[in-house]
Every structure is written in C-alpha cells, then in structure tokens.
Amino acid sequence: MNWKSTVALLAGLAALGQAETSRRPNIVFILTDDQDWHMHSLDYMPLLQKYVINEGTLYDNHYCTVSVCCPSRVNLWTGRAAHSTNVTDLFPPYGGYPKFVREGLNEDWFPVWMQNAGYNTYYTGKLFNSHSIDNYNDPYVKGFNGSDFLLDPYTYEYYNAYMTRNGAPPVSYAGKYSVDVVAEKAYGFLDEATLHEEPFFLGIAPVACHSNVKFTPPLTFDTAFYAERHAHLFKDYKIPRVANFNPDVPSGTDWVRKLPQLNDTVIEYHDEFQRSRLRSLQAVDEMVEELIHKLEAKGILDNTYIFYTTDNGYHISQHRLSPGKECPYEEDVHIPLVVRGPGIPAGHTAGVISSHTDLSPTMLKIAGSKGSEKVELDGFPIPLTKEELASPESGEHVNIEFWGHALPEGKYGKIGDDPLPHFPGTDFKDLEISVRNNTYKTARVIGKGYNLMYTVWCSGDKEFYDLERDPHEMSNLLHKDHAHLQSSYQLAGRSFKRVLSRIDALLMVLKSCYGKECHEPWNTLHGSSKVKNLRQALDSEYDAFYDDQPRVSFSSCEMGYLKAAEGPQHVNKWDDEKHGVAPVNVDGKQQSFQYTGPIEWWT
Numbered sequence: 338m339n340w341k342s343t344v345a346l347l348a349g350l351a352a353l354g355q356a357e358t359s360r361r362p363n364i365v366f367i368l369t370d371d372q373d374w375h376m377h378s379l380d381y382m383p384l385l386q387k388y389v390i391n392e393g394t395l396y397d398n399h400y401c402t403v404s405v406c407c408p409s410r411v412n413l414w415t416g417r418a419a420h421s422t423n424v425t426d427l428f429p430p431y432g433g434y435p436k437f438v439r440e441g442l443n444e445d446w447f448p449v450w451m452q453n454a455g456y457n458t459y460y461t462g463k464l465f466n467s468h469s470i471d472n473y474n475d476p477y478v479k480g481f482n483g484s485d486f487l488l489d490p491y492t493y494e495y496y497n498a499y500m501t502r503n504g505a506p507p508v509s510y511a512g513k514y515s516v517d518v519v520a521e522k523a524y525g526f527l528d529e530a531t532l533h534e535e536p537f538f539l540g541i542a543p544v545a546c547h548s549n550v551k552f553t554p555p556l557t558f559d560t561a562f563y564a565e566r567h568a569h570l571f572k573d574y575k576i577p578r579v580a581n582f583n584p585d586v587p588s589g590t591d592w593v594r595k596l597p598q599l600n601d602t603v604i605e606y607h608d609e610f611q612r613s614r615l616r617s618l619q620a621v622d623e624m625v626e627e628l629i630h631k632l633e634a635k636g637i638l639d640n641t642y643i644f645y646t647t648d649n650g651y652h653i654s655q656h657r658l659s660p661g662k663e664c665p666y667e668e669d670v671h672i673p674l675v676v677r678g679p680g681i682p683a684g685h686t687a688g689v690i691s692s693h694t695d696l697s698p699t700m701l702k703i704a705g706s707k708g709s710e711k712v713e714l715d716g717f718p719i720p721l722t723k724e725e726l727a728s729p730e731s732g733e734h735v736n737i738e739f740w741g742h743a744l745p746e747g748k749y750g751k752i753g754d755d756p757l758p759h760f761p762g763t764d765f766k767d768l769e770i771s772v773r774n775n776t777y778k779t780a781r782v783i784g785k786g787y788n789l790m791y792t793v794w795c796s797g798d799k800e801f802y803d804l805e806r807d808p809h810e811m812s813n814l815l816h817k818d819h820a821h822l823q824s825s826y827q828l829a830g831r832s833f834k835r836v837l838s839r840i841d842a843l844l845m846v847l848k849s850c851y852g853k854e855c856h857e858p859w860n861t862l863h864g865s866s867k868v869k870n871l872r873q874a875l876d877s878e879y880d881a882f883y884d885d886q887p888r889v890s891f892s893s894c895e896m897g898y899l900k901a902a903e904g905p906q907h908v909n910k911w912d913d914e915k916h917g918v919a920p921v922n923v924d925g926k927q928q929s930f931q932y933t934g935p936i937e938w939w940t
C-alpha cells in the first residue's frame with residue numbers, strides 16, 4: 338500500500354466514523370390497536386418484556402386523549418388535540434380519513450415534517466378509520482416514502498385483509514393472518530430503509546388486539562382472531578377481579594349506572610374474549626423480537642429508538658361494561674407506552690404523566706425537526722434521558738375529550754344482526770344499541786400527593802374520583818350516593834368545594850387549549866403569577882377568583898365538536914393588581930356568560 342492510498346483509506350475511515358456518530362437516530366414505532374394496560378396485557382408479551390421493557394423505559398402514566406381509534410391516531414400523528422384538528426369521530430362528517438384530508442392535515446402532519454427534516458419514512462398497517470378501498474387514492478396519504486395500508490371495510494378482518502402499497506390498487510390477503518402480513522411488510526420496509534444513507538422512521542400498526550369486525554351485513558364485533566400457533570395459550574387467564582369488575586353496586590356516569598350486572602355466562606365469554614386478545618398479541622410479540630434481530634444484524638440497533646404503544650385502552654366487564662372503549666375511565670384512557678433507544682435508561686419506570694399529544698413532538702425533537710411551519714403543536718416532548726426524567730418539565734395533567742357514541746362490542750354487546758345502513762360514511766344513526774350521548778370532557782391530574790379524575794358529560798352529569806383513595810373509580814363524589822364523602826374530603830388541607838373549583842377551571846382551559854397553553858394551562862388563569870400547578874392554585878388567596886369562574890358545561894349532546902353546544906369558552910384571568918377582584922376575560926372583555934347548568938353539585 339503506498340502512502341497515497343493509506344491517506345485515502347484513513348480519510349475514508351474518518352469520514353465513516355463521523356457518519357456513524359453523526360447519523361441521526363432511526364425510529365421504529367409500533368402501534369397496536371385497543372391494547373389494555375389494566376388487564377395486564379404487557380405481562381403476556383415476554384419478548385416485548387425482554388427486548389423493549391427491560392432494555393428501555395416504561396411510561397406508566399401514559400394516556401390517550403380520545404379513547405377511540407381514529408381521533409386518537411390523528412392526535413398522535415399530528416401532535417395536536419382533537420379539538421384543534423376537529424377530527425373527532427371514526428366516520429364522516431366528524432371524523433375518519435376524509436375529515437383528516439378535509440381539515441388539510443394530510444399536507445401538514447408528522448411524516449411530512451420528518452421528510453422535511455431529511456428522514457425517509459415508511460408505514461404499514463392501519464392508519465385511520467374510513468380509509469378504504471374506495472378513497473385510498475382520493476388523495477393518497479402524504480408523507481411516506483413507502484407505505485402499505487390496511488383498508489376498510491376489511492381492516493378488522495384478521496383473515497381477510499386488503500392493502501394498498503404506495504397507492505396501487507388494493508390487494509387481497511384473504512386467508513393470511515393480517516398481523517403476520519403486516520410484520521412481513523415491516524421487515525421489507527426495514528430492508529428498504531437501510532439501503533439509504535438518511536435516517537428513517539418506520540411506523541408499524543397491526544390490527545391486534547382489536548375485535549374482529551365484519552362491516553358487511555350482518556355487522557359483527559367478534560373476539561380478536563389469533564394465529565393457529567397461539568391457540569393453546571392462556572387457557573387459565575382471567576380478567577383481574579378488581580373492585581370495578583362487574584361490581585355489585587352500579588358505578589360510572591348515568592348511562593353506565595343503568596347497566597345490569599353481568600351473569601356468569603357473560604363473564605365466561607368476557608374472560609375468553611380477553612384471552613383471544615392476548616393470543617392475537619403474540620404475533621406482535623414475535624414481530625418485536627424479529628425486528629430487534631434485524632436491527633442488530635444491520636448494526637443499527639443502538640442508534641434506533643423503538644416506541645411501543647397503542648391507540649386507546651379497553652374495558653371488559655369493568656363498571657359492568659361490555660367489551661369496548663370510548664369511556665373516560667382508566668381502562669380506556671391509561672395505556673401502555675415503552676421506549677428504548679439511545680440514552681434511554683434500561684429497566685426504568687418513568688412515573689411522569691404524558692399523553693399521545695406528546696409523541697410527535699418527542700420524535701420531532703429526536704429528529705431535530707421544527708415540525709409544522711403553520712401550526713403550533715399542542716404536545717410537549719416527553720423526558721427520555723436519565724437527566725430529563727430526573728427533572729421533567731412535563732406537567733401534571735392530561736386533557737381527555739370525546740364526542741359521539743359508545744359502542745358495545747362482543748356477542749352480548751347487542752350488535753347482533755343490526756346491519757350498518759351505509760358504510761363507509763355511516764354515523765351509526767340507525768344503531769340503537771350504541772350509546773349516542775357519550776360526549777364529555779375529562780381532566781386527569783397526577784401530581785405530588787394527588788391523583789384526580791374529573792369529567793363533565795354533555796348530559797349534565799359530572800364525575801370526580803380521587804384515585805389515591807379509589808383507584809378503580811367506584812366512588813364518584815359528585816353522585817348523590819357518595820356525596821356524603823364530600824364533607825370529610827381534604828386535599829392539601831383544602832375542602833372538596835375548593836378542589837373542585839380549581840379542577841373545573843383547569844378543564845375550562847384544557848378543553849379548548851391551543852399550543853403552549855395546553856402544556857401550561859395555569860398560565861392562562863394566573864398570567865405571570867407564581868401558580869404552576871394544582872397545589873399552588875389551591876391557595877386560599879384565590880378562592881373568590883375560582884368561585885367566580887365560568888363552569889364547564891354543555892347546552893346539548895352533539896355527535897361532533899359544535900362549539901355552540903359547549904358552554905362558555907373562556908376563563909377569567911387573575912389580575913395581579915386587582916387581586917382577582919375584577920376578573921378580566923382572556924379576550925380582554927368582561928364575562929357576559931351566565932351559568933345555566935345544574936348547580937346543586939356546586940354550592
């Protein structure tokens with residue numbers, strides 16, 4: 338070797354070394370469907386445990402902000418609250434892929450921002466609802482260098498998938514197990530991604546462990562279908578018999594309280610329903626191991642973040658509910674999130690509260706991307722490193738919202754033979770079995786020494802649970818059966834009435850917050866003053882200020898985000914000079930609002 342080639346070789350090696358160290362990390366994002374935290378589904382995924390949970394950080398206070406697929410996924414992939422995107426349902430007019438397109442979001446969302454940041458982007462599996470064999474090219478989904486989407490109305494048929502690859506006409510995978518098909522596509526995209534120099538994002542969204550749904554009449558919401566190789570598993574599994582499991586006393590909001598207690602036949606069916614879900618997740622578990630092996634073989638495992646989460650949670654028998662989601666209770670909104678990757682502590686449990694709104698901002702930060710040029714995102718990056726986790730900048734609240742129906746699944750969910758009249762595009766209006774008035778706003782607040790849930794329903798019903806004392810949300814302090822508990826209630830030395838006035842005002846801000854406000858809602862109430870959390874807001878100095886706030890309320894139950902039905906929109910703002918004596922509206926106008934909702938709970 339002469340000196341020239343030696344120098345060239347050394348220069349080449351140096352460049353390679355530099356490229357290796359400066360190459361931005363890849364992101365693999367696995368998004369399951371309807372996976373629960375509270376029935377311990379993660380405990381039944383040994384490979385996820387081994388490769389991701391033990392090697393990464395478990396975010397044990399992670400929430401979806403809308404507990405149903407499409408709005409939740411739009412929230413996740415835009416970093417914006419559902420009330421910001423106005424994609425609030427599964428179907429048009431209020432939701433689904435057509436609404437996502439109509440709101441201009443297809444032009445301005447996560448994969449587009451990642452491409453702008455120099456990432457190659459890939460996605461396979463389910464994207465949104467009402468993304469169908471009819472509209473997949475109208476227009477095609479923007480932002481992916483490679484994509485292969487499951488399409489409606491077959492998305493939830495585990496053995497009858499239709500998929501479109503990069504906009505080509507849908508291909509049938511009849512007879513093949515959908516979760517395995519999606520895994521194969523993911524491996525293919527991984528190979529494709531690693532042909533290029535740029536870092537990549539790969540989204541993988543298998544349909545497990547959603548119910549097997551046949552939309553073609555007669556409509557059926559069956560148990561999840563699993564691969565034959567997993568049929569023998571979990572024969573002894575039972576849903577945890579905790580306090581809210583098919584309780585002897587009714588619980589929940591008005592329509593939930595009316596549900597009859599479930600008999601043994603139904604309970605047995607429900608246990609098997611959950612076993613089927615766990616079995617369907619085994620194909621995902623196997624995929625996790627295969628992905629890890631492939632990343633390792635390619636030498637990029639250490640420079641790749643792996644996110645594992647789901648769109649929303651799931652309940653089966655809790656509060657006597659049939660299988661399903663769409664509720665504000667912990668089973669539906671508190672969901673798994675695990676992250677492994679560069680700088681993320683292994684075998685760690687995070688403790689911080691976070692939501693799906695935060696995940697796009699988190700990945701944009703990893704990618705060094707500025708995100709959207711047009712809109713401010715409502716989320717905030719979650720702490721990833723040991724240092725960030727030690728002093729998290731994240732808040733103590735999550736804003737949860739819902740519009741429309743609750744839909745019982747499974748054979749006792751009474752969907753039975755009711756045909757869906759016009760799919761896609763239906764709004765379930767002919768389905769009496771669905772609960773129409775399921776529109777609500779929820780605040781979850783988890784801080785030092787408190788853990789609260791507060792919900793205001795379009796029906797006028799309200800719920801308040803202290804989960805430190807009542808982790809299964811059985812004693813709604815705002816229901817007459819439990820109201821006697823109010824008088825002895827204390828939090829940080831303050832009475833129930835005082836706590837309630839603060840949390841209602843917090844929800845007032847969160848239900849229509851935008852951008853930074855969603856992260857720092859107390860600033861909207863207190864301006865530059867020192868109040869940054871619930872505990873500080875509880876100071877008696879502010880009692881009159883909070884007594885005078887407008888309250889969260891609805892004038893009617895609507896199936897979508899119709900502002901006119903959603904009561905007052907603005908809070909009074911603390912005025913440091915006047916000490917809140919003459920509250921000023923955030924718009925600078927005096928409040929003209931009169932509280933018209935039920936008041937007996939309040940005074």
Ligand SMILES: *[C@@H]1O[C@H](CO)[C@@H](O)[C@H](O)[C@H]1NC(C)=O
Nearest residue numbers: 452453456457458481482533
């Ligand atoms: C991926 O798509 C972006 C945006 O169209 C493009 O700039 C980039 O070159 C593509 N990457 C590859 C490897 O084709």
Ligand SMILES: *[C@@H]1O[C@H](CO)[C@@H](O)[C@H](O)[C@H]1NC(C)=O
Nearest residue numbers: 597599600601602603604749
């Ligand atoms: C149990 O409840 C289901 C659903 O209401 C009903 O169809 C069934 O007949 C009941 N079984 C018994 C044994 O009562």
Ligand SMILES: *[C@@H]1O[C@H](CO)[C@@H](O)[C@H](O)[C@H]1NC(C)=O
Nearest residue numbers: 773774795796892893894895
């Ligand atoms: C649902 O809400 C609508 C509009 O507020 C109301 O007219 C209707 O009575 C409600 N239905 C039930 C079953 O509560």
Ligand SMILES: *[C@@H]1O[C@H](CO)[C@@H](O)[C@H](O)[C@H]1NC(C)=O
Nearest residue numbers: 423424430431897898899900
């Ligand atoms: C949300 O979308 C619906 C359906 O297009 C529309 O009627 C409603 O006014 C929108 N809400 C807001 C707040 O813009």
